[in-house]
Amino acid sequence: KQEVTQIPAALSVPEGENLVLNCSFTDSAIYNLQWFRQDPGKGLTSLLLIQSSQREQTSGRLNASLDKSSGRSTLYIAASQPGDSATYLCAPGGTGANSKLTFGKGITLSVRP
Amino acid sequence: DGGITQSPKYLFRKEGQNVTLSCEQNLNHDAMYWYRQDPGQGLRLIYYSQIVNDFQKGDIAEGYSVSREKKESFPLTVTSAQKNPTAFYLCASNPRGSGGHEQYFGPGTRLTVT
Numbered sequence: 180k181q182e183v184t185q186i187p188a189a190l191s192v193p194e195g196e197n198l199v200l201n202c203s204f205t206d207s208a209i210y211n212l213q214w215f216r217q218d219p220g221k222g223l224t225s226l227l228l229i230q231s232s233q234r235e236q237t238s239g240r241l242n243a244s245l246d247k248s249s250g251r252s253t254l255y256i257a258a259s260q261p262g263d264s265a266t267y268l269c270a271p272g273g274t275g276a277n278s279k280l281t282f283g284k285g286i287t288l289s290v291r292p
Numbered sequence: 293d294g295g296i297t298q299s300p301k302y303l304f305r306k307e308g309q310n311v312t313l314s315c316e317q318n319l320n321h322d323a324m325y326w327y328r329q330d331p332g333q334g335l336r337l338i339y340y341s342q343i344v345n346d347f348q349k350g351d352i353a354e355g356y357s358v359s360r361e362k363k364e365s366f367p368l369t370v371t372s373a374q375k376n377p378t379a380f381y382l383c384a385s386n387p388r389g390s391g392g393h394e395q396y397f398g399p400g401t402r403l404t405v406t
Contacts, residue, residue, distance in 0.1 A: 183334065213394060222298075222382055223335075223397040268334065270395075279325075279350070280395060282334035 181206045183283035185269060191289040192259055200254040200286050202269035207250050209271040213280065214243050214254050217266045226254070226267075259290045295319065296398035298383050303403045305377075313368045313401045315383035322388030324366035325395070328352065329380040338381075341366055342388050370403065377405045 182205045192198055202212075211230050215223040227236045227243040229252070235244040242255040252269055266287045270280035296317045305311045317324065323342050327335040337350030341360040355374025360366055366385075370377045383398040 188332075215397075220380075220400075220402070222296075222399040223384075225394045225396065228394045270335075272395075279337060279340065280335075282327075282336075284332065284334045 181209075181271060181273075181281040183269060183271065183281050185267075185283035185286050187286065188284065189287045189289070191291060193291050194259060194261060196259050196290075197255070197257050198259055198288075200256070200267050200269075200288070202252040202254070202283055204250045204252075204269075204271045204281070206271075207247050208274055209247060210274045211272045212243075212245055212252050213270045213272065214241075214252075215268045215270065217268060217285065219266075223268065256288075259288075261290045261292050264288055264290050296383055296385055296396060298381075298398040298401050300401060301399065303401055305403070305405050307405055308372045309405075310369055310371050311377075311403065311405075313370065313381055313383075313403070315366045315368065315398060316364055317366075317383075317385045317396075317398075318364060319385060319396065320363070321385035321396075322363065323386050324360070325384040326350075326356075326358065326366070326368045327382045327384065329382060329400075335382060338368065370405075377403060379403060 184203045214226045229245045240257040245252045266285040268285040270282045273279045299314045325340040326338040339358040341347035357369045382400045386393045386395045
């Protein structure tokens with residue numbers, strides 16, 4: 180059974196700092212991995228989707244990398260802003276036609292002005 | 293605008309009552325999912341459906357039921373058999389056979405049972 184770990188559970192940084200959020204998973208037989216953002220009391224917003232054949236994906240100030248063999252993914256946020264404050268969740272997806280995602284508990288990020 | 297709608301945003305029920313949460317999507321996605329989120333926990337899969345008139349249990353299906361009579365709709369019923377129904381419920385969808393496709397989420401319904 181896939182298990183996903185995101186450490187630390189919470190992170191506070193000053194505005195402008197570059198930061199890395201880590202995600203590890205136990206079963207490397209994944210099809211893809213998705214990073215999400217969740218604001219308090221809201222649904223999830225997809226940030227980046229990395230296919231298992233890819234090493235990284237970029238969108239604006241966000242860059243996600245995937246090392247499938249070692250069961251790790253990182254989300255890099257450049258020049259952090261207070262508006263980046265949210266909970267970030269990673270979710271590796273199963274293989275084949277079944278696209279079930281397994282979620283970590285998330286990292287709650289606070290960017291201080 | 294394409295997307296997923298969930299209603300209502302907040303729902304209150306007395307213990308022992310069944311309650312149905314609505315999920316509608318106009319993205320033309322075949323696959324739909326229901327998750328439950330508790331404080332400090334990751335999302336846990338309740339039920340999913342890859343196609344109309346077919347659905348499968350997820351990791352925590354006990355005390356829940358679903359139907360998928362239309363492609364656009366995937367309602368979730370929380371029955372009185374669910375021991376701890378108070379939670380935040382999220383609906384999601386993506387294209388079928390979707391290796392490689394993003395999963396999109398609705399805004400969620402917060403259910404409180406007293």
